[in-house]
Amino acid sequence: MKKIIISAIIFLFSTITFANIKVVTTTTVIYDLVKEIGKEKVKVDYLCRGDQDPHFLEILPSYMLKLRNADVVFKIGLGLELWLQQLIDGSRNDKLKLIDLSTDIEKKEVPTGKIDASQGDIHPYGNPHYWLDPENAKKMAKQITEVLSDLSPDNSAYFQKNFTDFITKLDSKINEWKTKLNPVKGKPILTFHKSWVYFADRFGLKIAGQVEPKPGIPPTPSHNAELISEIKRSNIKLILMENYYSDNAPNQLSKATGVKVVKVANAVYGQSGISSYIQMIDSIVNSLSNNL
Ligand SMILES: [Zn+2]
Incomplete structure (x- = not known):
């Protein structure tokens, strides 16, 4: 009996202490970066699998359920996830924050003239595949650190430390x-x-x-x-x-x-x-x- 009470208390304590930030990411690359920074302080899920083309994701009702209880959704942006808005609308989650990770990225191949949609070009705002440059992964990780810190200021030092560790690891790999x-x-x-x-x-x-x-x-x-x-x-x-x-x-x-x-x-x-x-x-x- 004593054991049960003690484990019940431990369980209760752990759920209070680890009130995780609920994160959804459009891609598995963002998912991995969120895990690097948030570790056990976040509960994270992704929408597009790693073996699927993120330009053309076939929508499933379960994706809206994933977004329903989330605090924040991260996307690559630059028109990659044109399927995302209808999921956000369908989730009926008024508190959901949408973060576009392309804002701090130096964009390449941004069209200067008018885009002719009939040509079917799926990179109308510039090339969205910036995550394949590890220097850009650092910028993404930095923005993720800032967003998680805003959502959970008590853990900001923890997120910052995980960010620094990740950058050190990544820098040595870049070399x-x-x-x-x-x-x-x-x-x-x-x-x-x-x-x-x-x-x-x-x-x-x-x-x-x-x-x-x-x-x-x-x-x-x-x-x-x-x-x-x-x-x-x-x-x-x-x-x-x-x-x-x-x-x-x-x-x-x-x-x-x-x-x-x-x-x-x-x-x-x-x-x-x-x-x-x-x-x-x-x-x-x-x-x-x-x-x-
Ligand atoms: Zn593309």
């Missing part, structure tokens, strides 16, 4: 990744989707073109024919692609030219063995340095 990719600097590659510009700029890779004629537009025979000449002309050895895209067109290019098709995860849990941001970049860097 390692730069060293590993140094030998392949300047070598031209193709990518399937236009998602690698931030990564390529950080590590000195040269992107010579995309298999998609425009972001979100499926490959065409005429565009593939142009790519075959480009692969031969520039001696391109590798096509980098997210593992959730169809590899039909890349395989055709490979058959015609011998170019290697390398599939990677661009999100956490995108393939087995990748359960953190650092493991994800590790795996991308290794795929490139082993195959180029």
Whole structure:
């Protein structure tokens, strides 16, 4: 009896002390960063799985339930999650805070002229794939630290310490990744989707073109024919692609030219063995340095 009372008291105490911040993230990369900063002080869930294309998420009713009781939802922004607003509306959660992590990011490929939506370009506000540059992951982590601290000021020193630890860990990995990719600097590659510009700029890779004629537009025979000449002309050895895209067109290019098709995860849990941001970049860097 005594034991039961003691455990009941411990349980009660722990639920009061650990009144967790309830966080939902659109992607698994944000999810992992929130876990790094919030650790056991947050309860976090994500919407888009790591092996799904975040541009085109098929909506499930359960996503609204996830948002119903959340304190805050973090998104990548720049038009990546056009599916999010209807989920927020459907959640009927008036207290839900929406945080756009792109605000402090130096954006690339922001269109200057008028966007013609009929062209189907799914990067109308600039390229949203900024999380693939680890320097941007630091900015995302910083903003997450600030938001969590606002929601739970008592824990702000704790979040700040976790942030500092994460940055130290990431900085040492960035040096390692730069060293590993140094030998392949300047070598031209193709990518399937236009998602690698931030990564390529950080590590000195040269992107010579995309298999998609425009972001979100499926490959065409005429565009593939142009790519075959480009692969031969520039001696391109590798096509980098997210593992959730169809590899039909890349395989055709490979058959015609011998170019290697390398599939990677661009999100956490995108393939087995990748359960953190650092493991994800590790795996991308290794795929490139082993195959180029
Ligand atoms: Zn995209």
